[in-house]
Amino acid sequence: MATVMEFTSPADEFPLGTVFENLPAVSVELERLIPHETLIIPYFWVRGAEAEDIEAAFEAHAGVINIELIDSVDDEYLLRAEWEETYFGLLSALASANIAVLSGVGTNDGWRFEVRGENREAVSEFRTICQNHDIPIEITAVHELLPVQGDGYELTETQREALVLAYERGYFDSPREASLEEVATELGITQQSLSSRLRRGHRRLIAGTLIR
Incomplete structure (x- = not known):
């Protein structure tokens, strides 16, 4: 049975989290994650800053290849990011375990994720991958759909x-x-x-x- 897990992670652990160093008042919400060959391309909404400042802040991340503004609604901006193949972190761990991201919201205080695996074994695999790669996560809930x-x-x-x-x-x-x-x-x-x-x-x- 499909299993949902909720967990938190430090703000700077997730690649997009570097934006909080320059724009600590913004919030970031993942829209969707799309596997693309060896890259994972995230679409995400950013609130609390101007578009120009947001793009510049994200591009400061060493692993980021490209940041593109896709759309805007009022003071919210939809962006698309790509980063280097050699990067391995939280997104890579989720992709390796075939875990779907239901929601991901980040602020200067950290990230909160809700993810879904096909079963508990998939969720357990994700946890193991994080441990093996020293990716810090704190699990707050695990339950069935x-x-x-x-x-x-x-x-x-x-x-x-x-x-x-x-x-x-x-x-x-x-x-x-x-x-x-x-x-x-x-x-x-x-x-x-x-x-x-x-x-x-x-x-x-x-x-x-x-x-x-």
Whole structure:
């Protein structure tokens, strides 16, 4: 059965984390990770700085080959990064174990990841790879995917918890009875993490109920 693991990692351990040295107020959220031959190309959103400053900050990383601005929405910027084949770190470990990234949010305080393996063996393999390459991670939760009523879609426990609590607190009401910050505080996570869980939960629910 598919297994979900949540873990944290230091801000500078992930290749994109070097941006926090120059722009400590920004937040970074991974959009998707695409294996491309021997490279892993991440698409990611950055908030809290101007596009020109963001590109310059990321390009300062020694392993980065290219940073490209793809799109922008208000004060959020979607970028695409490539880096050298010889780099081996957290992304390489995830790819080696065939682990899918459900969400990844980074701030100056560190990274929070939610990933999915085909089974517990895949998750265990990822942990072993990290240990063998001295990649520091701190596992905060491991659980199986929970099927939701109906066919064709699944939610993780954390996505279901976030959606249900947001609904119960009136986040989806108009006018809202609770803010994103209030719901995030109750869950003990950042606003960025909550926003990511809600968005991915919505995507899974829509895919399973409206898209046939």
